[in-house]
Amino acid sequence: MRPPPPLDAQMALFLDVDGTLLEIAPRPQDVSVPSGLPALLGELARQRNGAVALVSGRPLDEIDRLFQPWRGAAAGLHGIVRRRADGAVDRVANPAAAVALDRLRPRLATLKGAETGLILEDHIWALALHYRAVPERECEIRALAKAWVQREPALRLIAGKMVVEFQPTGSDKGAAIAAFLAEPPFAGRSPVFIGDDVTDEDGFAEVSGRGGIAIRVGPPKPSRAAYGLATVEAVRRWLAAAGRKVEATASLERQLPADVSPGENKGELG
Numbered sequence: 001m002r003p004p005p006p007l008d009a010q011m012a013l014f015l016d017v018d019g020t021l022l023e024i025a026p027r028p029q030d031v032s033v034p035s036g037l038p039a040l041l042g043e044l045a046r047q048r049n050g051a052v053a054l055v056s057g058r059p060l061d062e063i064d065r066l067f068q069p070w071r072g073a074a075a076g077l078h079g080i081v082r083r084r085a086d087g088a089v090d091r092v093a094n095p096a097a098a099v100a101l102d103r104l105r106p107r108l109a110t111l112k113g114a115e116t117g118l119i120l121e122d123h124i125w126a127l128a129l130h131y132r133a134v135p136e137r138e139c140e141i142r143a144l145a146k147a148w149v150q151r152e153p154a155l156r157l158i159a160g161k162m163v164v165e166f167q168p169t170g171s172d173k174g175a176a177i178a179a180f181l182a183e184p185p186f187a188g189r190s191p192v193f194i195g196d197d198v199t200d201e202d203g204f205a206e207v208s209g210r211g212g213i214a215i216r217v218g219p220p221k222p223s224r225a226a227y228g229l230a231t232v233e234a235v236r237r238w239l240a241a242a243g244r245k246v247e248a249t250a251s252l253e254r255q256l257p258a259d260v261s262p263g264e265n266k267g268e269l270g
């Protein structure tokens with residue numbers, strides 16, 4: 001896949017978290033956040049008047065814990081919950097899915113049993129079963145999950161990297177990105193979305209359909225994303241280059257008299 005063009009300050013930026021900004025760890029709680037990353041997100045958000053959102057399968061409180069003190073726009077649980085740039089939180093209500101999840105809880109508890117290699121996360125509006133510690137059980141777990149979801153039309157199954165997730169139908173990362181793009185400060189900007197996993201394909205399709213830039217992280221694979229970056233490290237470098245570019249422009253503006261400062265990004269540097 002082609003490398004993406006440089007990130008422009010006029011573009012709205014959407015970022016997946018695990019496998020995109022952060023290396024995947026054996027357990028979800030073990031990921032590490034490089035010390036400069038929250039500040040870089042803050043800088044990228046400042047450049048575009050707040051039009052940066054994290055779009056993750058994790059709940060919002062986990063996203064906030066990982067990236068503190070940064071606390072900008074974010075979609076959690078693959079778009080079920082969404083914090084707008086102004087801080088207001090939206091949740092997509094789906095009563096039929098809630099009932100279906102209640103039917104699944106006891107089955108998942110039985111499957112997990114005393115097996116410590118399986119981690120069951122109950123996010124109230126979604127359920128996730130991680131098997132990163134027992135990858136040899138992948139076929140068995142995926143087959144069971146698929147059979148259960150086939151009988152639950154209000155749910156969809158996401159078979160991600162070492163995880164199966166039970167999600168309400170109708171909310172996905174593409175829908176979350178579309179909802180952000182209908183509001184300030186995202187509205188009117190060309191979108192960029194970076195992700196690495198199957199759940200990110202909805203986001204890639206949404207962004208590509210709007211003429212934006214969809215970037216998949218990892219080795220080349222069939223995808224709706226037209227652009228690729230090989231590793232998490234490459235994503236961070238690509239983002240950092242954009243952060244530095246504006247820093248350089250801002251310091252140049254400070255050195256120049258107001259009437260000759262470069263105008264391109266001026267309104268957004270604040």
Ligand SMILES: [Mg+2]
Pocket residue numbers: 016017018019020195196197
């Ligand atoms: Mg990911």
